[in-house]
């Protein structure tokens with residue numbers, strides 16, 4: 001798919017210091033040691049294109065953007081990939097409800113997502129692929145899993161062919177990423193696309209690999225699998241393998257993807273004899289009006305509506321920054337007011353520094369240190385608040401100091417590290 005237009009990132013001279021991120025599997029903050037020295041391979045689970053781009057989406061993709069910027073700042077290259085789930089039950093159900101073609105819904109919502117990512121100055125992924133685009137590779141991958149003996153068929157009552165499931169017990173990896181008990185898994189599996197009660201399955205947690213064609217659903221010819229469409233998890237394994245190779249370094253997404261999506265993606269990879277990601281950082285959920293922002297509850301705050309109403313997208317990024325990416329938090333009007341006033345204060349401080357020729361290597365270094373320590377943006381915000389509060393001429397040295405060729409200008413650092421443009425636009 002065509003991705004969006006990336007902002008220009010002008011990184012500071014490489015720090016050479018490692019980035020540390022929280023890993024949901026080990027439940028610890030770990031130093032990211034790339035499998036290929038000098039290159040981090042980063043996979044971000046993309047949207048199902050409807051109800052985009054709500055604030056939960058924005059929090060996830062801005063966090064992934066911060067990871068990318070942290071790696072760039074440390075001096076390693078990044079190869080990134082992101083999918084678009086344009087073939088899956090929730091999208092098809094929404095298209096049916098709204099009486100439009102699923103392709104049109106996916107195209108419209110993907111375009112909206114792209115324009116929102118551009119507004120938020122999120123760096124575009126190197127590989128951006130939809131399920132429908134990746135279909136040949138997905139069919140080949142499911143066939144490999146079948147040929148390896150990890151797939152079995154389940155009878156259908158409403159299709160000519162049979163459905164294919166992954167024999168998850170045989171992989172021996174169920175629960176490896178999430179670390180949950182079966183009881184914990186059972187609590188969320190049905191509401192996250194699972195079908196534990198489907199008759200004929202060997203294990204309630206076996207995930208769908210390939211769904212035989214049904215009346216009124218999109219389907220593709222798939223050789224020995226029969227005509228149909230893929231299950232959810234296999235798409236990311238296919239796109240990750242094609243774009244990054246497996247195993248790779250980091251897989252990220254919302255915390256509701258820990259199980260089943262990321263756990264089961266790793267099991268799919270295990271079925272073809274491969275490891276999956278090394279580190280799994282997950283973003284918290286964003287609530288609104290007391291409940292998790294979700295499509296089913298309809299309590300969504302959209303980036304595009306805020307921007308159309310006059311909100312500066314950089315103020316939205318500052319609201320996101322005020323919360324550590326792993327925490328759950330609630331969007332409120334007060335949050336937006338605080339982000340907007342911060343943006344004004346930071347811009348005034350940037351103008352003050354420019355007028356006095358002030359450079360601040362101490363502030364820049366504190367920002368970089370916060371970012372590389374598990375994206376500690378609340379700490380960075382505290383540093384910036386203090387910087388903005390300073391009185392020009394008293395608290396700062398007006399003497400320009402060049403260090404390692406770095407400009408040490410706070411506005412340039414904020415742009416490179418956090419994607420926030422402080423120049424007046």
Ligand SMILES: [Zn+2]
Nearest residue numbers: 045046236261
């Ligand atoms: Zn995914």
